Amino acid sequence: MPDSEKKSDSRFGLDVGTSRIVLARQTEKGIDCRAHLNAFVRIPFSRMTESVFKKENIPCSVDGDEIVIYGNDAEKFANIFHVETRRPMSRGLLNPDEPAGPAVIREIVGILAGRAAKPGQRLCASLPGRPLDAIEDLKYHQTVVEQTASDFGFTVTTINEGLAVIYSELADSNYTGIGVSCGGGMCNVCLGYLSVPVISFSIAQAGDFVDTQAAAAAGEVATRVRLFKEQDFRFNGTPGNKIEYALTVYYDEMIRGLVEAMTRAFSESTALPKLDRPVPLVLSGGTTLAKGFLGRFEKALKQSPFPVPLSEVKLAAEPLNATARGALVSALSE
Ligand SMILES: Nc1ncnc2c1ncn2[C@@H]1O[C@H](COP(=O)(O)OP(=O)(O)OP(=O)(O)O)[C@@H](O)[C@H]1O
Ligand SMILES: [Mg+2]
Structure with a gap:
């Protein structure tokens, strides 16, 4: 059913990300997403x-x-007073070195969602996948996200971020395929078969990694590099522009690391299903917005012994909202 024919609904999808918190809801005009910087x-x-x-x-x-x-x-x-913003999360999870973190997330969820309009109102929140190469424990982050939403009166469920991308973007393949979310702190990957998450994981290299590495290489501050990246960057753009060159180098490094991690995780997993046909791969998250990202990703895939046959590689319709939209699809299906 097209979004335009759907009735408004009180359930919410929530994406608590390192860079942004996004709330999705179904209105009569379609899915409405609102966001605040985290x-x-x-x-x-x-x-x-x-x-x-x-x-x-x-x-x-x-x-x-x-x-x-x-x-x-x-x-x-922060721009007016020449100070840096602080962030509750780092590398995809609540940052234990930022004691104000849970309170800040609570304030922002309060601004976006407010209190549940009626008892038992459903909210599905996205959670990152298990880190592929790290021992970080997700329990603290998960508990704060769930507790925050339930303190506002919601009945809370959760969904893996990569699976949320599949729910948002891969309805046409019956929720079979690979969902990838390249955000600020993490890349999340999920291989789903008929809506069931089969293999999912995260790696802690994404937009923030590109910003800090490129800033160090170009002798700039990360905030300035990030603003340039979000507004003007294109791969191999202006010759002689050292920020653009450094961004290209570290974007490629991030993409290479992501493709390598996917190749390794899928090749080594005993859970990889025997797929009877090639499946789609969808890329989402703010980091995929850089002009030329899809081409660079496809090039890296071609150079790797990727073990899953792909029917297509595409960008999400709204890369910044795909996770929240998928969480909403999950809430609506409850
Ligand atoms: N137009 C753009 N071009 C390139 N990068 C962008 C653009 N807009 C946003 N970004 C980058 O996207 C990242 C944020 O993406 P997103 O909102 O998907 O992350 P998040 O969900 O908050 O983080 P995570 O999922 O890692 O916890 C940041 O690194 C930001 O600089
Ligand atoms: Mg995200």
């Missing part, structure tokens, strides 16, 4: 500032002698 900034408290912020509806709270500004406005204020 970030905050602290500025000195004054009563005057607090009351002006309230009047301007800037999401903030007072903490001792500081005002904490949340979400999209944090970046605006």
Whole structure:
């Protein structure tokens, strides 16, 4: 059924990502997605500032002698006051070195979702997959995400991020294929067969890795490199532009690492199903938005002994929203 023919529904899909938190819901006009940067900034408290912020509806709270500004406005204020935004998450998970993290996520989920309109309102939240090469434990992150949503009155379910991409983008192949989400902190991969997750994992190299490595190589600060990447970057663009060159180098390195990890995980898994036909692979997440990403990814695939026959490799319709949309599809199917 096209989105336009669907009725609005009170269930939510939630994607708590390293860079952004996205909430998806079904309205009469289709799926509506809203997002905030998963970030905050602290500025000195004054009563005057607090009351002006309230009047301007800037999401903030007072903490001792500081005002904490949340979400999209944090970046605006960081630019004005020449400070760096802080982020609750790092490499796809809550950052244990940022004690304010859970409270910031709570504030942003509150801005986007608010309290459940009725008892038992369903919300499905995405969770990253098990890291392929690390021993990081996901339990703390998972508990904070689930607890936050249930404190707002929701009945919470969860879905693996790669599987959410499959739910969002691969309805035509009956939810069989490979879903990949290249975000800020992580790449998440899931091979699904008829909607069942068969192999899923994450690697902690994505957009933030590209930013910090390219910044170090070009002698720049990561924020400036990120803004250039999001606004002007294209692979092998302007000759002599050292930021663009460094971004190309580290984007290629990230893509190579991702393809290598997929090749290894699928080749070594005893769970790899015997597929009777080639399956689609869909790429999503903000990191795939760079102009030329799909071509670079396909080139890396051709150079690797990838063990799964592919019918096509494509970009998600809305790479920044695919995970939240897939989480919503899961909530709607409950
Ligand atoms: N137009 C763009 N071109 C290139 N990169 C972009 C663009 N827009 C956003 N990004 C990058 O995408 C990344 C964020 O993507 P996304 O919102 O999918 O991540 P996330 O879900 O918050 O993180 P994760 O899933 O890793 O926890 C950041 O590294 C950001 O710089
Ligand atoms: Mg993500």
